[in-house]
Amino acid sequence: DVHDGEAMFDALIEADGRIEPRDWMPDGYRRTLIRQISQHAHSEIIGMQPEGAWITRAPSLARKAILLAKVQDEAGHGLYLYSAAQTLGITRDEMTQQLVDGKARYSSIFNYPAPTWADMGAIGWLVDGAAICNQVPLCRASYGPYGRAMVRICKEESFHQRQGFEILLTLMQGTEAQREMAQDAVDRWYWPSLMMFGPPDDDSPNSAQSMAWNIKRFSNDELRQRFVSMLVPQAAVLGVTLPDPELRFDDETGRYETGEIDWTEFHEVLAGRGPLNTTRRRHRRDAHEEGAWVREAAAAYALKKQRRTAG
Numbered sequence: 001d002v003h004d005g006e007a008m009f010d011a012l013i014e015a016d017g018r019i020e021p022r023d024w025m026p027d028g029y030r031r032t033l034i035r036q037i038s039q040h041a042h043s044e045i046i047g048m049q050p051e052g053a054w055i056t057r058a059p060s061l062a063r064k065a066i067l068l069a070k071v072q073d074e075a076g077h078g079l080y081l082y083s084a085a086q087t088l089g090i091t092r093d094e095m096t097q098q099l100v101d102g103k104a105r106y107s108s109i110f111n112y113p114a115p116t117w118a119d120m121g122a123i124g125w126l127v128d129g130a131a132i133c134n135q136v137p138l139c140r141a142s143y144g145p146y147g148r149a150m151v152r153i154c155k156e157e158s159f160h161q162r163q164g165f166e167i168l169l170t171l172m173q174g175t176e177a178q179r180e181m182a183q184d185a186v187d188r189w190y191w192p193s194l195m196m197f198g199p200p201d202d203d204s205p206n207s208a209q210s211m212a213w214n215i216k217r218f219s220n221d222e223l224r225q226r227f228v229s230m231l232v233p234q235a236a237v238l239g240v241t242l243p244d245p246e247l248r249f250d251d252e253t254g255r256y257e258t259g260e261i262d263w264t265e266f267h268e269v270l271a272g273r274g275p276l277n278t279t280r281r282r283h284r285r286d287a288h289e290e291g292a293w294v295r296e297a298a299a300a301y302a303l304k305k306q307r308r309t310a311g
């Protein structure tokens with residue numbers, strides 16, 4: 001009965017409890033979760049591209065092994081998240097189709113190029129750093145399968161952030177050219193990493209409802225603020241400069257004041273007009289099409305096994 005279900009749902013949310021796949025849930029809650037979890041999964045999958053392209057060019061065997069592990073982790077995150085979304089009634093095929101057709105969103109950050117080895121450092125430090133700030137609170141998301149997937153993902157993200165920090169630290173202790181390369185990568189990734197948290201609170205259509213449903217626990221601006229306060233002392237240890245001349249700590253409010261984020265750039269990237277949107281999507285589509293034979297073979301094998309057991 002819908003009324004009982006609704007009352008149960010409301011009571012669970014009120015008590016900060018967990019909603020599980022077989023529980024009754026409002027359509028809007030289901031839609032919001034499918035939207036957010038599938039976008040998150042797509043981000044992990046597309047996010048393999050900038051770093052995947054550096055595996056063959058890593059500067060040492062150790063660096064290569066670390067990078068390989070990290071990119072594999074991202075594939076794993078994408079798969080857990082697709083599975084979490086599937087518990088809500090969408091299929092993996094539907095999600096994949098939306099992505100390769102350019103109908104699905106994924107994080108704006110992965111539409112920027114990674115031209116130097118220092119980008120591997122900046123991606124780990126800034127992009128995975130932003131990912132952790134945003135995702136630790138999601139471990140407490142009200143939808144069980146999403147929250148549980150986030151626990152392991154966050155542990156792995158912490159390793160990713162540290163390896164990025166360590167790449168930058170090594171470069172900053174190197175030659176003048178290496179220090180310049182590290183600073184240049186930080187200059188290029190800093191602002192886009194702030195945009196990962198989404199639009200400002202007064203321009204974020206989904207926040208209020210997602211917070212009422214205990215999916216989001218903090219607002220976009222609140223998490224962005226936490227991220228900046230985490231970066232400032234780490235930048236000092238690294239010896240890099242964050243490329244925002246207006247950045248300062250306000251003693252009165254106890255918060256960091258920052259320069260204006262270029263929201264026009266953010267909206268351009270979301271509209272598909274970022275530096276590499278087309279390249280990223282085309283690459284994913286080609287990989288999907290070229291992998292068709294693997295899916296067909298796996299399905300044929302599963303069918304054969306099933307027939308044998310049945311016969």
Ligand code: ACO
Pocket residue numbers: 035036039040041043044047105106107108109127128131134135195196197198199203204205206207210216220270
């Ligand atoms: N890149 C692309 N799209 C974005 C971004 C971004 N950085 N920020 C916001 N958007 C989109 C939202 O998806 C939403 O689009 P839609 O309504 O068409 O679906 C729209 O902009 C409006 O934003 P909000 O109302 O603020 O949306 P929401 O409440 O979903 O908040 C956020 C956005 C914070 C990204 C949230 O979805 C979230 O926490 N997602 C899970 C984390 C995640 O996906 N991380 C991916 C990058 S981390 C990684 O993969 C390593």
